[in-house]
Amino acid sequence: MAEFGKPLSVHETSIPGLLLFDLPVHGDNRGWFKENWQREKMTSLGLPDFGPVQNNISFNDAAGTTRGIHAEPWDKWVSVATGRIFGAWVDLREGPSFGATFTTEIDASRAIFVPRGVGNAYQTLEPDTAYTYLVNDHWSPDAAYTFLNLADESVAIDWPIPLEDAELSGKDAAHPRLADVQPIAPKRVLVVGAGGQLGRALRHEYADAGRVEFATRDDLDITAPGLEKARRWRDYDTIINASAFTAVDKAETLEGRADAWAANVTGLTELARIAARNGIVLVHVSSDYVFDGSLARPYRESDPLSPLGVYGQTKAAGDAVVATVQRHYILRTSWVIGDGANFVRTMAGLADRGVDPRVVDDQYGRLTFTSDLARGIRHLLDREEAYGTYNLTSSGHVMSWADIAREVFELTGHDADRVTPVTTTDYFASASGPVAPRPRNSALDLSRIEDTGFRPSDGREALGRYLRDR
Structure with a gap:
């Protein structure tokens, strides 16, 4: 009874x-x-x-x-x-x-x-x-x-x-x-796009974690048909999406536009559908390009999206898709620097070769080092912080691209005055192909992620370490 x-x-x-x-x-x-x-x-x-x-x-x-x-x-x-x-x-x-x-x-x-x-x-x-x-x-x-x-x-x-x-x-x-008895292992974490700059940083961050699986595009292409059958998805509790189309100028071309939408929206939609259907936490990396850069203060996570170009439009659409997954983290970043070709390495190479560059001085923001981004992702996951969107860049002063170039020259032992500041309009005046519109203000407010106890690296200190280790 x-x-x-x-x-x-x-x-x-x-x-x-x-x-x-x-x-x-x-x-x-x-x-x-x-x-x-x-x-x-x-x-x-x-x-x-x-x-x-x-x-x-x-x-x-x-x-x-x-x-x-x-x-x-x-x-x-x-x-x-x-x-x-x-x-x-x-x-x-x-x-x-x-x-x-x-x-x-x-x-x-x-x-x-x-x-x-x-x-x-x-x-x-x-x-x-x-x-x-x-x-x-x-x-x-x-x-x-x-x-x-x-x-x-x-x-x-x-x-x-x-x-x-x-x-x-x-x-x-x-x-x-x-x-x-053979114990049942925990569910696994899958890193998608593990061959890129962030993917390599995540490999380093999770080097001590046996349950993390890394998939390059050759292993798992989220734009290819049959993604639903590509894994036994119930064996995973987290997907970290480190894949993206990031060639912002190419996205303004006919072919590039299609590729950007395929990678940043269509493939991501299928990944989000899989995460929602299987109760998986989906971690996605977004961009400052979802904003138009017109604000006079750093952008907060709650500010309305207003992308200027095709790349920004695909990232904004991707954010909206990921937000439909009950358990999700969106990490908004700017000016990403990691293991691969990037602005800092280009400037350091020019300095070493005696080339005096012209660098844009009317776009402002902060660098995001992939080591910080990987560390921040693990921080949110390990602590099971509230789901949603978090800004994550390095901390410190907001700077222009020209300011950062001068820092690179100085930190590598070269004369910072060799860097000539120019406007965005002048810099691209002689461009032979389409140029994506850039947000003038890419600075992101870091209060929310700092409130979780995460401390991003100081931008200048992180830049010095990066240059020493390159």
């Missing part, structure tokens, strides 16, 4: 993430009614918004029917429709809680959330017991399962009906002991 009148409440258990719920059951002379799963109420109490896609029922004729211990690569919401069970759960995930155990009885007035990798078993205490569960993935022969023997001595589950008197399958009786 279900216990009537309990308020909806949640209880933590001895296994991290395993949550036991009391459910309100309303009954009268006709029977009873309950809300077995109610997304809004239960997520407000701490139930993960796990996105179930399948509902299964296991009916058991006799008391003493015992099933398990099975750990699957998906989350489960377990309850009882009729009867009563003794449930046992063992943490079979990699990590310090491996082997932790929790047991309790469940009737119609209780339910339990079982996170991916936690072994699940139950023993019926009444005949005609129906055990029901929601799962957030479809069964697949390619999925990785882990099993533990019901009689394992190290977890020592005190079964109400001794196993020798219980009804269980030969397969369940033959499962391995805990010492022989």
Whole structure:
């Protein structure tokens, strides 16, 4: 008999993430009614918004029917429709809680959330017991399962009906002991665009993390058909999108426009769809080009988008797409400098070769070093900061391109006066092809990410380190 009148409440258990719920059951002379799963109420109490896609029922004729211990690569919401069970759960995930155990009885007035990798078993205490569960993935022969023997001595589950008197399958009786169990690994992180400047910085940042997978464009092209089938996406909990079309002037050409939209919007839309469908955190890198640069102050994350050219339009559209993913981070940057061809290396090369450059002095902003960007991405993910948009550049004074060029000359031991400042109009006056409009003010306000405890590098100090290491 279900216990009537309990308020909806949640209880933590001895296994991290395993949550036991009391459910309100309303009954009268006709029977009873309950809300077995109610997304809004239960997520407000701490139930993960796990996105179930399948509902299964296991009916058991006799008391003493015992099933398990099975750990699957998906989350489960377990309850009882009729009867009563003794449930046992063992943490079979990699990590310090491996082997932790929790047991309790469940009737119609209780339910339990079982996170991916936690072994699940139950023993019926009444005949005609129906055990029901929601799962957030479809069964697949390619999925990785882990099993533990019901009689394992190290977890020592005190079964109400001794196993020798219980009804269980030969397969369940033959499962391995805990010492022989292969733990379920955490879900993986996938870095897309791992061959670019940011991708290389992310390789360095995550060099100590075995669960991070890196995919270059040759490995995974988000603009190619069949992206949905390219991976078993339920095995990932995070995608970091470091791929993009960034040739801003080429984007103003007929061919470049199509390529920019394909990479920055169409392919990204499919990636976002995959993330939303599979509950994956999507990390995306955006740009100062989503703004027109007309403000007299640094741009905040909440400022309206107003891109000037094709590249900026594709990045703004990409931001809007990513924002539809429930769990997302958008990192807005400017003037990116990393391992590859970039403005700083060009200026240092000109200085060394004795070339005196003309450099634009009416566009203002800050450099973004890819080491900072990679560090900031990991900071947000590791700390599970609030989802949304964050500006991230180096800190320090806002400077023009000409100011930065003079800094490069000075830091490499050359005369900064060799740099001649010019206007944007004069600089591009003799350009032979299309020129993308640039925002005059690319400075981004860093308050939001700094409020999370992240400290971007000082721009001049980071520039000095970069030049020493080039």
